[in-house]
Amino acid sequence: MTTYPVAAVKLSHDIIETVAERGPTGVTAVADALDVPKSTAHDHLRTLEAVGYVVNESGTYRLGTKFLHLGETARSSHELFVNGREEAHTLFDDTDEKYVQLVTEENGRCGVLLAAGWRQGGHTTGTPGAYPSDLHLHTNAPGKAILAHKDAETVERLVSETGLPPRTANTITDEERLLAELETIRDDGYAVDEGELIAGMTGVAAPIVADERVRGAIAVYGPSGAFEATPGSSGLAETVRQSARTIEANLIFTPE
Amino acid sequence: MTTYPVAAVKLSHDIIETVAERGPTGVTAVADALDVPKSTAHDHLRTLEAVGYVVNESGTYRLGTKFLHLGETARSSHELFVNGREEAHTLFDDTDEKYVQLVTEENGRCGVLLAAGWRQGGHTTGTPGAYPSDLHLHTNAPGKAILAHKDAETVERLVSETGLPPRTANTITDEERLLAELETIRDDGYAVDEGELIAGMTGVAAPIVADERVRGAIAVYGPSGAFEATPGSSGLAETVRQSARTIEANLIFTPE
DNA sequence: TATTTCTGTCCGGTATTACCGGACAAGCTC
């Protein structure tokens, strides 16, 4: 069980999460949802408002745009994003009608740095779609690609800590099968997800390795119907691997 | 002086802000920057890590991608963004080589919901550039457009609370002049910023009003040289106003 | 319109806990 040295911060986090889930919410609704006194919820909301994390609009609270600022700052300071953003967009342009993600690892979970995909109307806005949170590594292609390049003991530790919770019926929940698949991924140089994260969605991902360390992975996702029987036999897997290599080169050749 | 009912949350906020400014930072650096004991900084960083706000990479801490998720959630739940996003991109496409922003008001500051502008390489990524934080309303075009449609007492309150801090030499710092300009903005239907936020950058903004209430503003910015002598005489101001009207219509006609 | 029942906000006491000094180990740089 993870512990929280500063309990108050954990509560504020839960409140933010609640407001995020419910959209604009009142004090009592938040208090009820988290089963804390109304006054406590109010204390936290007031501080969160003072620092700009939430906004008070005549009684109801919503998330502030400060998170957009922080999110942008977070990824702009990430060398994988800086070195991979352009190539990810190139890959996106090359693989029509699919989604492209640039993923790193954060505390044993997937951290999505870039998600291109949503085409709005006619023109490509290129604006990201969803930035999912709390994605376990074993549930998707980029996560597995990352996992495949970790030491055995790290994998063991992660599995024993968090287990292998399923997302769909196809999610790998058996450790034996996971380890076998990681072996395959190392051999092939890419990972495949056939409806393991989202039913009906297939993905191909290639790991990004630099200086003997996995820095993340780049992935292409799309409706399963849009893929060849085996993504490896089509050129797609190789295309994704090429993108990964380009980013690896950027990482290595970039000064600092 | 604003007060913080839960001091611990305020400290965590300051730590996040510090990490945001400095990029990947160690415990001692954070502690020194905020003048708190190393152990206290560590306590907070550990909790922030547990909730996913920061990531620990072998001793140094960086911001987590969770902020991207929260940022996206924040604006997706905002009716101005939902109803204005497409029109903002259309406006962006119509006004080449400029920046477009969709702005709301948050606690007397500007909240940037959408910032289109950065063209990467040849293809339009449309991906947002900067999401600035802590922008006072009087320092820029969309802010002034919003301010112009607030009650006199609200304006008075905001000015007396925060004053009129300058950003550049052109920023309005005199209350008389501000009030006069707000009058002009109401008459014209648009606001102009000539190097008041950023030296050498000119902007035109139109307020977005629905149900007797200012919901925000939409703005076009660009290098001052790219603008006609007076933005009003060119068609630009009218173009921006049209975009604002379209968004107003979306806001009013959208169910709920 | 009067009444009831919500809401969000505020206050002050107390027991919890956040803060802090100090100590440890591991990774640097001379």
Added chain:
DNA sequence: GAGCTTGTCCGGTAATACCGGACAGAAATA
């Protein structure tokens, strides 16, 4: 390998986060 860092951990205590209760105002009821 010595001397410096660094990040991490522990436990006591004084500060404070939490909570019950009370208030005013807005809806919703009648």
